Amino acid sequence: MVAILETKNLGITFGTHQAVQDVSFSVEKNEFKSIIGPNGAGKTTLFNLLSGQLKPTKGEIYLKGQQITGSSVVERTRLGIGRSFQITNVFPNLTVLENVRLAVQSQAKLRYQAFTHYRSYQKFEEKALHWLHVALLDHKENTLAINLAHGEKRKLEMAMLLALEPELLLLDEPTAGMSLEDVPAILQVIKKIKEEGDKTILLIEHKMDMIMDLSDRIMVLFNGKLLAEGTPREIMDNELVQSAYLGGLYDEFTSQS
Amino acid sequence: MELFINLTINGLATGMLIFLLAAGLTLIFGLMSVLNFAHGGLFAWGSYAGVWLYLLTNSFIAGIIGAIFIGILLGFITEKWIIQPVYGNHVQQILITLGFMIVLSELLKVIWGPNQIAVTPPAYLTGSWEIGNILIIKYRAFIIVVGLLMYGLIYYMLKHTKIGLIVRAGVINKEMVQSLGINIKRIFLYVFMAGAAMAALSGMLIAPYAGVIHGNMGMEYAILAFIVVVIGGMGNITGSILAATLVGIIGSFMAYYVPELSLAVNMLIMAVVLLFRPQGLFALKG
Amino acid sequence: SGSSSSEQSSEEGTIKIGVLASMTGALESYGKQTTRGFELGLDYATDGTREIDGRKIEFIIEDTETKAEVAVQKATKLLEQDQVDFLVGSSSSVDTLAVVPLAEEYKKIFVVEPAVADSITGSEFNKYVFRTARNSSQDAVAGAAAIAKKGVKIATFAPDNSFGHDGITAFKEAAEKLGATITHEEFADPAGTDFTSNIQKIINAKPDYLFVVWAGANSPWNQISDMKVQDKGITISTGAPDIAALKTMKPLVGMEGFSVYYHDLPNNEVNDWLVKEHKDRFNGELPDLFTPGGMSAAISIVEALKKTENSTDSDKLIEAMEGMSFETPKGMMTFRKEDHQALQTLYSIKLENKKGVDYPVPVLIRELSPKETAPPIRNK
Amino acid sequence: MNSLLSLKNVETYIDQYHILQDVSFEVPAGEVTVLLGRNGAGKTTTLRTIMGLNPPKKGEVAFKGAIMNGLPPHDIANRGIGYVPEDQGIFGALTVEENMKVAMKKESDDVMERMEWILNLFPDLKTFWKKPGGLLSGGQKQMLSIARAYVNETELLLIDEPSKGLAPIVVEKVMHSIQEMKQKTTIILVEQNFLMASQIGDYFYIIDDGRTVFNGRMQLLREDESLRRKYLGIA
Amino acid sequence: MLILFTQIFIFAIFAMSYDILLGFTGIVSFGHAMFFGIGAYCVSVMLKHHEPTMLLVTGAISLGVLFSLIISFVVGLMTLRLKSHYYAMLTLALAGLFLVAAEKWRTLTYGNDGFTFQVPEFFHDRLHFYLVCLVLMVIVYFGLKRFIQSPLGRILLAIKDNEQRAESLGYQVLHYKIIASIVAGGIASLSGSLYALSLRFVNTSVFTMDITLDALLMTIIGGVGTLIGPVLGAAIIELAHHWLTGLAKVHWIFERWLILFGIVYILAVMFFPNGIVGSVRKLVSKKEKKEDVSTSENIVKEG
Ligand SMILES: Nc1ncnc2c1ncn2[C@@H]1O[C@H](COP(=O)(O)OP(=O)(O)OP(=O)(O)O)[C@@H](O)[C@H]1O
Ligand SMILES: Nc1ncnc2c1ncn2[C@@H]1O[C@H](COP(=O)(O)OP(=O)(O)OP(=O)(O)O)[C@@H](O)[C@H]1O
Ligand SMILES: [Mg+2]
Ligand SMILES: [Mg+2]
Secondary structure, eight states: OOEEEEEEEEEEEETTEEEEEEEEEEEETTOEEEEEOOTTSSHHHHHHHHHTSSOOSEEEEEETTEEOTTOOHHHHHHHTEEEOOSSOOOOTTSBHHHHHHHHHHHHTTOOSOOSSOGGGOHHHHHHHHHHHHHTTOTTOTTSBGGGSOHHHHHHHHHHHHHHHOOSEEEEESTTTTOOTTHHHHHHHHHHHHHHTSSOEEEEEOSOHHHHHHHOSEEEEEETTEEEEEEOHHHHHHOHHHIIIIITTHHHHHHHHO | OHHHHHHHHHHHHHHHHHHHHHHHHIIIIIITOOOOTTHHHHHHHHHHHHHHHHHHHOOHHHHHHHHHHHHHHHHHHIIIIIIGGGTTOHHHHHHHHHHHHHHHHHHHHHHHOSSOEEOOOOGGGOSEEEETTEEEEHHHHHHHHHHHHHHHHHHHHHHHSSHHHHHHHHHHOHHHHHHTTOOHHHHHHHHHHHHHHHHHHHHHHHHHHHSEEOTTHHHHHHHHHHHHHHHHOTTOHHHHHHHHHHHHHHHHHHHHHOGGGGGGHHHHHHHHHHHHOTTOTTOOOO | OTHHHHTGGGTSSOEEEEEEEOSSSTTHHHHHHHHHHHHHHHHHHTTTSOEETTEEEEEEEEEOTTOHHHHHHHHHHHHHTSOOSEEEEOSSHHHHHHHHHHHHHHTOEEEEOSOOOGGGGTTTOOTTEEEOSOOHHHHHHHHHHHHOOTTOEEEEEEESSHHHHHHHHHHHHHHHHTTOEEEEEEEEOTTOSOOHHHHHHHHHHOOSEEEEOOOSSSOSHHHHHHTTTGGGTOEEEEEEOOHHHHGGGGGGTTOEEEESOOTTSOOSHHHHHHHHHHHHHTTTOOOOTTHHHHHHHHHHHHHHHHHTTTOOOHHHHHHHHTTOEEEETTEEEEEOTTTOBEEOOEEEEEEEOOTTOSSOEEEEEEEEOTTTTOOOOOOO | OOEEEEEEEEEEEETTEEEEEEEEEEEETTSEEEEEOOTTSSHHHHHHHHHTSSOOSEEEEEETTEEOTTOOHHHHHHTTEEEEOTTTTOOTTSBHHHHHHHHOSOOOHHHHHHHHHHHHHOHHHHHTTTSBGGGSOHHHHHHHHHHHHHSSOOSEEEEEOTTTTOOHHHHHHHHHHHHHHTTTOEEEEEOSOHHHHHHHOSEEEEEETTEEEEEEEHHHHHHOHHHHHHHHSOO | OHHHHHHHHHHHHHHHHHHHHHTTTOOOOSOTHHHHHHHHHHHHHHHHHSOOOHHHHHHHHHHHHHHHHHHHHHHHHHHTTSOHHHHHHHHHHHHHHHHHHHHHOHHHHOGGGOEEOOOOGGGGSHHHHHHHHHHHHHHHHHHHHHHHTSHHHHHHHHHHHOHHHHHHTTOOHHHHHHHHHHHHHHHHHHHHHHHHHHHTEEOGGGGSHHHHHHHHHHHHHHOTTOSHHHHHHHHHHHHHHHHHHHHHHHOGGGGGTHHHHHHHHHHHHHHOTTHHHHHHHHHHHHHHHTTOTTOOOOTTSOO
């Protein structure tokens, strides 16, 4: 198998604070890999490095063998890296439909067309509606994003990412704040995407049951360092992970599910 | 050498004067993020009301107090009726404050007539000291002192009380500040009034410096104040005083050595600063 | 195109005059002076009837707001809608320049008052333009006459804009003709507040005289005095402005310069009438810098109409007005044939304190005759 | 029942939208009341209505027997109500320290003591004391928001989804701390993490489509799977 | 009053170009007069020095537009990375520098006094010029409407709303901002050319802050983020201006009619917070929503 994504000694320092240190890992094509770790461990920062929001102070990033360390967010998006944001990040004053339509439009590489009417691209709208349906946002298409409830915004975030149809999905706590009953449905979507093949997924989550259920492999980030990597079982049995990350809740998780 | 000192002192005085103008705007624009185009109006009102009292009573101090008073009063009215409905919306702020600016400067002419009014400093601040070839104009020395005092006052207010913090927090998230039990409306009102009072005071102080006051003086000076607040770094009072001094001193030297460029000097400084330090010279952390 | 329709009214009915002036904006005090003067002038020239030979004379004042585009709009309105026979104005050179081509297009006489730019009767001249106001060059000649002599070294100080540069260029020419040398020219930001660097340079140039051309709200006088320019043996000279601005010139008492008008400088009947009538009508106020100009403009129009026997035909009027002399509060004025600039008296003056007056008063040294102040002809 | 806060037939509009249609509940003093419901049900709006941020149009909100309808938010806060909003409401450009300072009404011993306690609970905040709040990690922001609301003495704390974004071990800490806070403060909790909600909640109300549709003691929900399935869509 | 309406058309074009920046890309510029002035001077200088023919006028206008395109490209490249206030102030500075340059380059511009020039025979009839301006306004309106309703226009709106998010959807934000400012600059230049032609005169005032503020006010009053808004705004401001100056002659109490003008601005914000068009739309959509509670209309959806 080829590694679709690979990092070498990746690191970033803010002032004196080393948020990510010497992280080397690779993700195989079609792999579902989760990242866990305490708050402030550097998970989101790692995503920011991968998607280009931040430039590393050290190390390299390769996408399909190609060095992308210096590429911009835009370039990486166009190369097939898509991400969702932990702190909801949408177009607040546009409608839900327009939010997703913009993602569809980008996916179709229609970026500098200034002379036709946007409605002449009917299929974009259809596709956008499709993704809204997938993300459980039916009937919300004409609402302004700013007026959505928090959980609905998370779904919109998800829909936008899906609409980009990236090869590599970076999901940053997609279900935080989603209703209990909706989480399984979203998981279903993620699972389906994974199973349909050709997508690679990196997921940050704190919901252990979900991680266990979905992941092929798990990485544990601790104080910016890659502490452990392995199959879900291996990680769960790691004592350090148990004591420093999971705490007592772990028992209840296992007993519940 | 003497020339150097003379130019520096004069530049410094001009800088302080600009700082006085900008100080109120640092609060209103820099801190509260209100694009107050009526600032020049407040300034002109301070000028006219203060000068009127000064000429009437022959007491410069009375003029200053009068200016501050009118500034506070106008600040109250402006905040309540003009600014309050448009916090957080720059586009609306531009329109409404420009409208109010017109009203203020026209009302000025209704009350005091359209003619310019000549003002001289009080006797004890007239003239200059000459030390060797170094010439220190008394009124300028006075301005420098007042400028420094004002800086100290605002600095203290922002550093040693929570007001600065609360205002910054309020601009970021008003609801949250309210939810913490703070009457942000009232604090905004007070800070605005303080800013307006400073504008009015600087209007009064600039009158004897410029020698005349006139109905349209507001806008010109206000633009200068905006420049200083921006290149100093928004909301940073230390930045404002340094930027103002910079503008004053560079202006003074340019007028002497490169007079061809002196028309452009303020704009040039601003362009250069912003191109090379886009966040202003002394941006607030964060 | 608009001219043909008004042709019919030219022999009969009311004669209409459109007056463009700054009634708001930076120059509104000038606008007030001109319009008051114009009204008085009309009454004076028609003995209060506002009629000649039974034809009524009417005037319409329009505010240019000291903005060129508004001036053009208002002028067009006057010419098309009101179908005026004459235009008069305006307070700003810029507004006036913008209107000059309209006079030509509509073939109407445009009496320029009090705009000062040389180019109005110079490069931008057309035959419909007549100017009762003095121009920058006349000011300059008068200024030079007051101080320039052989061997005198003069430094100049002016705002860095058209007005300043025009004034200094003209002054330099006039002063050098009289044998003086200009040792230093200093231009300052017209919107500036700090002129000390400029003044410093002037001091360093060590001239005998400092000739200042200044207009505008902020003034350099305090700073000139604070920097002890006079103590350093440099004599200051400038044109005396209107009363409001004279108040800013207290530090310059003793200065010798020139004046366009101050109410007790001219000594003639027209002026006496003006001062008295002005006081009567405007609760005791005195006529100011540009009041006599407004009056002169009105008088010139009435005189011209008398000469054409009431015809408002522009060609006839031009013929009548070229070389025409008429009595004004400033004595006899004559429209020079070549460029339609009114040659007029200016005054060499000294600023003195006067009891009961809270500003320095221009006191006459001598009258500068129209011939003496005649500016060069520049419209070719 | 000795209720600290009560909502009676509250209806709230945002602009022209009728968001809360009929919300009624009682919050007994010294207990934890949990609001449950799907996304967009109106839980957050309910809390905002109590805070006066979205004032009710009809019905009444009474705190300690006094009706609070129409009071400005700061007045409501000053009556002893603290609020942890769902988006944390961090002042991003202000440091952690400054965020806390804005919140502190006074710097009395009591307040300092509470601060000490809460900082020990979330040592991350101490580590990043001088760091702008906007640069904190998602979980750290959540901690700061909780700390900020807790530092003043309050009689009632409204907490909107505190567990979201927190690592399991921190969730556990928050749960314990809420249990500890309970000694001094009454709490209304909105929570999607049923595990947490069921463990620390005493009472629950289920909101759906802007109405309170069901309520009871938490035990009921813990024990009855069919109820859970019916109202929460989970087993 | 032909000339009044001509001015309205010209300023409508100018304000529309401004709205491309303010309303559709979220860029606040205090230096838009820069392009207006370039257009004005281009035409004026050409006509001053050459025989005025229609061909020359067309050429001069195109030249002005071309200059503006180049300058807005360069300026955009330099400045558009800056954040809101700083960008606004930088454009103010650059426009200020153009003003000083015009003031200083007296041999060409005659400074603040300015100069007059001849226009082609065809324009001597004001009706012709009026019609030309009207037609151009309509063309610009529909042209821009198409532009903002294109897929690219949608992206501009997205950038206005959340730059960073647009970037992570794969849109190169800077490119779009530059495109927007080039379009706005070119059209502003066109309006500047027409303005000079309408006055047959030009001076440095075309570069002043007042010109930018005019565009700003017209756009805001009419409705930011709509194209019909700036047109309405231009009409309202020019007509109100005309009407209020007229009042000064009705009674001396209106001598300070400018106060009323200021009050108009204030009332506009109070009663039409989203501009005339925006507020009317909101009202209409509110009425519609009475029946359908769950949806809401995006007020900037249509141009
Ligand atoms: N731009 C930045 N400047 C300075 N420090 C930063 C910046 N971004 C993140 N940090 C710091 O880096 C650390 C890691 O943050 P990050 O957001 O990656 O954590 P995380 O693992 O995603 O945590 P959580 O689970 O709480 O979201 C935190 O301490 C945070 O304060
Ligand atoms: N400003 C607003 N304008 C219009 N509708 C709004 C606004 N704010 C919220 N809503 C709507 O009100 C409903 C309730 O929102 P609320 O935030 O209270 O839900 P919630 O129960 O907290 O959901 P979540 O679990 O997702 O946080 C949602 O349908 C939302 O779309
Ligand atoms: Mg994170
Ligand atoms: Mg919620």
